Amino acid sequence: MHDLKTRLDMLRGSEKRKNLNARSIAALTANPGCRRRSVLDAAGIDKQLLGSAIGFVMPADQSQFALSRGTAFEAQVKANGCAQLLTLLREKLELELAEVSYDDLETVGGNASPAARHRHTVQLLTQAGSLVDEGGTLFDHPMLELTIGGHPVHLEPDLIAFRFAGKFYIVEIKSFAVVDGQAPAASVAAAELQAAVYVHAMREMVRSHGFSEQIVASEVVLVCPQDFSNRPVAVKIDVTNHVNAVRRQLKRMQRLDSIVAMMPADATLDRWSDPRQLDPRPAEELKSTLRTIEAHYVPQCLGACEMAKFCRSEERGSTAALGRQVREELCGLESVAEVVGLATGTRIPAEDQAEHARLLQLAYSYRTAFLGGAA
Ligand code: SF4
Missing domain, CATH: 3.90.320 (Lambda Exonuclease; Chain A)
Structure with a gap:
């Protein structure tokens, strides 16, 4: 059984450790519920490089x-x-x-x-x-x-x-x-x-x-x-x-053992398959390891985390990706397809969705009338 530090080092593999700074530690508090970011940051993984390796490039955060x-x-x-x-x-x-x-x-x-x-x-x-x-x-x-x-x-x-x-x-x-x-x-x-x-x-x-x-x-x-x-x-x-929020988040990062323990023993996010860093690890392998760590995507991630495009892609079609407020305004329904189906009448509402369907259809009729008027 390895200790947390050893498991995190194994996860990073042959990659140079990316040091956190005040800016990145502060950004952790933007999405305190996200385990994926906590693990990646605690392991010192360069999220910008990892995102690029799996085809989800984020622009540099400071000009x-x-x-x-x-x-x-x-x-x-x-x-x-x-x-x-x-x-x-x-x-x-x-x-x-x-x-x-x-x-x-x-x-x-x-x-x-x-x-x-x-x-x-x-x-x-x-x-x-x-x-x-x-x-x-x-x-x-x-x-x-x-x-x-x-x-x-x-x-x-x-x-x-x-x-x-x-x-x-x-x-x-x-x-x-x-x-x-x-x-x-x-x-x-x-x-x-x-x-x-x-x-x-x-x-x-x-x-x-x-x-x-x-x-x-x-x-x-x-x-x-x-x-x-x-x-x-x-x-x-x-x-x-803010000091209290930072302290809470850093305490959470000391308790990552149970999250890391749920990952396969040989899990790694090393972009390279060999220690000389000549043979890139397949993107699909990296993505499937990433998916073993629970994420909690919110729209604010786009301005605060280099993994945002990847995590957003996982949430495609889900109302959660639109943020809590929008989700609540969409009656708490989980998928965009469900919302569209109820709004357009192509989906028959369940018994407890009748009121949601009525509101969504009303909103949809306003939208259609508005766009029709504009045209
Ligand atoms: S982008 Fe992904 S890893 Fe980063 S904080 Fe958001 S959900 Fe977590």
Whole structure:
């Protein structure tokens, strides 16, 4: 009997492990009921490559333009020891920061390995956590760590951990614009979730070193460009609910034993049949292994998971693929064929479907009249 880590490693096979990051961990909460995604992510399987191998290619999730814009804005806000950021923290957030020290944790004496950076981060942040003075301290690029699927996952944040009045605050710098005080809701939600992943990881770190997790604030500071300029604006957001969602999802990922145990002992999603990676594994074999792990497709998967096209294809013809709200509006019927049959009168309704059929036929008659009128 293998332990969970060994089974997940066998599932990945000869493939290089794809590390999760705050963005992918945050995306896990978009569909918490999906076991397939939990298993694939815990195993470190590259879902983009797997999707391509079975003929369901998803576009890259972030454009190069957005990445470059984000990098440039971050560099601007952090220039000269975070001068712009400090002005924002002082003025907009009404923090009285007389003196601020600044530590860049991007390398440790020229060593940029995640493990070395993580050790250095732990050392500095736990030391700062025990200091009682009220002075501000900025830690740029802290390297955080979570254990997922038995492997350490390093979170390389583009953020700053800011210690003020005995508490750490996560500062996230994002490149989407706030125009007339409004930012795109989806972008804000994604930023909040990512910041929540960092809050959770920092809390795990301080807790494992004997501090109360409350020294990491559940309020995060989000910095974005204002209007159509590069002038930064900052807001404080409480991400308590997101932190709880992230924690619940990561706990679920520690309990994958029973799901993995139901898979055939030799199950693998390795795209290659040989260790030299010369002989591709047949797509049908990969698909049939994937189907042994229960999925829970919802339309939101299209924006959050690289397996979405495959999972959607499995649900073709099912009203579940249209989302819970549409399904409910279609009287909870399970298949699209059943809905169409009842609406068009080509299917005789069962006794308990008479009212559903009446409503669907009414909707269908409106549709026909509308389209006929338009024609
Ligand atoms: S796309 Fe598939 S694997 Fe990904 S979350 Fe949705 S149902 Fe799960």
